[in-house]
Amino acid sequence: MADLSVTVNGLRFPNPFVIGSGPPGTNANVINKAFAEGWGGVIAKTISLEADKVTNVAPRYARMRAENSKEVIGWQNIELISDRSFETWLDEFKKIKDAWPEGILIASVMEECRRDAWIEIIERCQEVGVDAFELNFSCPHGLPERKMGAAMGENPDIVKEVSGWVMEVAKIPVWAKMTPNVTHIVDPGRAALRAGCDGLAAINTILSVMGVDLKTLRPMPTVEGYSVPGGYSCKAVRPIALRMVMELAHMSNDEFPGRTISGIGGVETGDDAAQFILLGAHTVQVCTGVMIHGYGMVKQMCDQLEAFMDTHGFEHIDDFRGASLPYFSTHADLVTRQAEAKAAAKARRAGMIEKDTQWEGDKFVEQSDKLVSND
Numbered sequence: 001m002a003d004l005s006v007t008v009n010g011l012r013f014p015n016p017f018v019i020g021s022g023p024p025g026t027n028a029n030v031i032n033k034a035f036a037e038g039w040g041g042v043i044a045k046t047i048s049l050e051a052d053k054v055t056n057v058a059p060r061y062a063r064m065r066a067e068n069s070k071e072v073i074g075w076q077n078i079e080l081i082s083d084r085s086f087e088t089w090l091d092e093f094k095k096i097k098d099a100w101p102e103g104i105l106i107a108s109v110m111e112e113c114r115r116d117a118w119i120e121i122i123e124r125c126q127e128v129g130v131d132a133f134e135l136n137f138s139c140p141h142g143l144p145e146r147k148m149g150a151a152m153g154e155n156p157d158i159v160k161e162v163s164g165w166v167m168e169v170a171k172i173p174v175w176a177k178m179t180p181n182v183t184h185i186v187d188p189g190r191a192a193l194r195a196g197c198d199g200l201a202a203i204n205t206i207l208s209v210m211g212v213d214l215k216t217l218r219p220m221p222t223v224e225g226y227s228v229p230g231g232y233s234c235k236a237v238r239p240i241a242l243r244m245v246m247e248l249a250h251m252s253n254d255e256f257p258g259r260t261i262s263g264i265g266g267v268e269t270g271d272d273a274a275q276f277i278l279l280g281a282h283t284v285q286v287c288t289g290v291m292i293h294g295y296g297m298v299k300q301m302c303d304q305l306e307a308f309m310d311t312h313g314f315e316h317i318d319d320f321r322g323a324s325l326p327y328f329s330t331h332a333d334l335v336t337r338q339a340e341a342k343a344a345a346k347a348r349r350a351g352m353i354e355k356d357t358q359w360e361g362d363k364f365v366e367q368s369d370k371l372v373s374n375d
């Protein structure tokens, strides 16, 4: 039977399913619940040193539903990072690690562009025993006004500089979380890895306008009649996330062998996770899915991933990570391949080529095309 455990940057995850930073990791109570339900790891809601600068509004979520059902397919949020104090979080991190010493607890951190602030937040979090860091270079709304989050993540030079400050003091693995709101995600990704980060996480939410209320003519979600563009997530973003993970994996495998990727965006099933892993992800994060389906969804996802692995005879996650990457090519190459395939089919129809078959113990298996002499 398939073994779902995976070792990433020296950390052993019992399965590759990790709670993505957001409401499902918003305090110790829910993080404890996630570990109790069997999640492979938890990334806490993003924290900063000065939570009193963070003020949330309501409503801050808007949902996109499929036309013929009530199914939520897209989710927009204008939520900021945690508004709970840094001291509260340090206390809770320590208590969570005391309760779940084997659980992989990852602190998501975000700060202003000040070296001393980043060094303080990293040093104090690692003192209380968190297992790794995720650097939030990616929150697309609210915080960029303070030059934080995506304001950093869209600038490779700043990503490199800030990641460098973190790597000066980090004694545990560090992942840099990428914003999809850039033209080439590979550029900030490469900058983080050049600075020494152990891995990348992608994607955070996609900057979006959810819609306009046709009665009031106001954009949604509407707060006192006004709105701001927010972050889009859920299954609607999965194709974009898969594309970006694929691009990051190609770059990382070529230029930084041994670094890792955590795939995020619209994961709700084991099959979704399998696709991220086939495109190079080592772990897979779920945020909106947990808000919709609850923490217990991890059991079904594990069963589905196991079934996928059993079907293909994969014993370990490592057996199929990145297996689909070689099958991306250029459009010109697809044209050539298709022309060759058509020519071969035509030749076969004309009786010039037949499939070469080979006996493999109990059945004939088709091999390459074999040219049949007309003589």
Ligand SMILES: Cc1cc2nc3c(=O)[nH]c(=O)nc-3n(C[C@H](O)[C@H](O)[C@H](O)COP(=O)(O)O)c2cc1C
Pocket (backbone or CB within 6 Å): 020, 021, 022, 023, 045, 046, 075, 077, 079, 080, 081, 082, 108, 136, 138, 139, 177, 203, 204, 205, 232, 233, 234, 235, 237, 264, 265, 266, 267, 285, 286, 287, 288, 289
């Ligand atoms: C309501 C909400 C709050 C979020 N807060 C954070 C956050 O504090 N830090 C962070 O790095 N990402 C945050 N995210 C982004 C998610 O971690 C994730 O990158 C994104 O939603 C895509 O994954 P999903 O489709 O599984 O939600 C948030 C997402 C949502 C929906």
